[in-house]
Amino acid sequence: MDNGFAIHTIAQTPNPQTLVWLAMHQDYSEDAVWDCSPPEEWRCGEIIVRRLLGGDRGHYGPLEHPQISFNVVGFPHSTMQQLRTHRHATFDVQSGRYTGQRFLDAAKGDRSVEDVFWLRPVGEYSDRNGKRYQYTEQQRRDDLEWCRVACQRYAAKITAGFSEEHARAMIPFEFRQDWVMSGNARAILHLLDLRWKKDAQWECQFFAEMLFERFALWMPAVGAWYAHSRGGKARLAP
Numbered sequence: 001m002d003n004g005f006a007i008h009t010i011a012q013t014p015n016p017q018t019l020v021w022l023a024m025h026q027d028y029s030e031d032a033v034w035d036c037s038p039p040e041e042w043r044c045g046e047i048i049v050r051r052l053l054g055g056d057r058g059h060y061g062p063l064e065h066p067q068i069s070f071n072v073v074g075f076p077h078s079t080m081q082q083l084r085t086h087r088h089a090t091f092d093v094q095s096g097r098y099t100g101q102r103f104l105d106a107a108k109g110d111r112s113v114e115d116v117f118w119l120r121p122v123g124e125y126s127d128r129n130g131k132r133y134q135y136t137e138q139q140r141r142d143d144l145e146w147c148r149v150a151c152q153r154y155a156a157k158i159t160a161g162f163s164e165e166h167a168r169a170m171i172p173f174e175f176r177q178d179w180v181m182s183g184n185a186r187a188i189l190h191l192l193d194l195r196w197k198k199d200a201q202w203e204c205q206f207f208a209e210m211l212f213e214r215f216a217l218w219m220p221a222v223g224a225w226y227a228h229s230r231g232g233k234a235r236l237a238p
């Protein structure tokens with residue numbers, strides 16, 4: 001099943017590993033790094049991993065210089081809510097206070113309910129205590145219908161003259177949201193530390209996996225180091 005989730009990189013510092021190398025180099029250079037010729041980007045990656053990160057050196061400061069921005073698409077509201085707890089990343093997301101056209105479209109049947117809400121696939125799940133349960137085809141169909149009826153109730157409120165910020169109380173929790181988020185390399189890795197571990201919500205783990213793929217394309221050497229030493233291992237920074 002296509003889950004409708006996507007993460008697109010919309011802006012990124014060019015040559016991020018070179019920038020980290022320059023910041024690191026300034027830490028022990030007598031003269032301004034402006035005047036030096038850094039090694040190639042891939043070589044800078046190798047050097048910064050060895051000198052800053054390898055062997056748990058924990059010298060993360062230089063990773064704060066390169067910045068990256070993503071457009072995150074179609075994740076449920078709860079995922080956005082949890083990711084927004086990370087104070088070193090910046091987010092922009094629709095509040096629902098002024099608009100909610102997609103709920104009106106779903107109410108009319110102009111947009112599919114699956115396109116507007118996220119419901120987990122049919123299958124076997126377990127609760128936090130390990131107790132197993134089934135999510136059946138029929139239950140999922142009923143839940144989709146519940147979302148559709150909720151959109152109709154939302155539409156009725158809007159027709160009755162309610163504001164969007166008042167009518168949105170009718171909407172089930174896991175409506176899909178798109179957002180723009182930005183952060184520096186260190187902030188992104190910290191977010192991965194917390195959201196790629198096994199007790200994070202499933203959608204957050206999935207998000208983290210996708211985010212890591214984008215990160216590793218941008219900073220391949222740091223990405224390889226991260227995957228090997230920290231990724232999914234719940235090695236948390238304080």
Ligand SMILES: Cc1cc2nc3c(=O)[nH]c(=O)nc-3n(C[C@H](O)[C@H](O)[C@H](O)COP(=O)(O)OP(=O)(O)OC[C@H]3O[C@@H](n4cnc5c(N)ncnc54)[C@H](O)[C@@H]3O)c2cc1C
Nearest residue numbers: 082085086087088089190191193194195199200201237238
């Ligand atoms: C599996 C899981 C379940 C969770 N459940 C809940 C929940 O039920 N309810 C809930 O409210 N939250 C919950 N959280 C959120 C969690 O408690 C953190 O608030 C959130 O993940 C932000 O991470 P962080 O504390 O590392 O801070 P970030 O904002 O990501 O900041 C990064 C780092 O900067 C430092 N820092 C940032 N701000 C400060 C500050 N003001 N003072 C001191 N140091 C600072 C800390 O070293 C911090 O680790 C959960 C998180 C996870 C991963």
